[in-house]
Amino acid sequence: MMKLRVKIWLEEDGQPVFGDGRLKLLKEIQKTGSITAATENLGVSYRHAWGEIRKIEQRLGFKLIDTQTGGRGGGGASLTPRAIDFLQSYEKISKSVSAEITKKFGILNL
């Protein structure tokens, strides 16, 4: 059965801004409340994760992560309200594109 697959991402001036990899990273930070935990779960380095976050922030022009340091349970990280809004918009578009493609092309018989 031949299927049409589709991948989307956002670009600005020809530079990648956001795609599935960065979505995964932010969602994992949101889920775990910790950058360290997120990077361990995804098998990427802490340095890489921060590099990615900084790149997205620079492109979008707003902060994505709030960090809390110290305290009894140690530090933590959470997404800023704008980051949460952005993720929701992106996922909505992503699902909408998939639905559109499936509706229009479905399974192919080339």
Next chain:
Amino acid sequence: MMKLRVKIWLEEDGQPVFGDGRLKLLKEIQKTGSITAATENLGVSYRHAWGEIRKIEQRLGFKLIDTQTGGRGGGGASLTPRAIDFLQSYEKISKSVSAEITKKFGILNL
């Protein structure tokens, strides 16, 4: 200006069958009438190109390339009629997906 980009490819049973890279290779063979010339223009090895062609042929179940050996002007390669049909269908779908995405989402203001 934020733009939504999209990439499509064909899969069968979770295995990639055809995408932009393979499209480029077949179109270059069609244009030049020669596998050697196509691989030189694309900067890939002859061996790699044949490997790719064989993989697509196995997945699709039909021959893509007709080769002519010898003669005054040396050998040549051309796409089979089924390969030409397939390329046309694929490009039509690809353009249609892009048009659909542009119509529905255009330039984004996330």
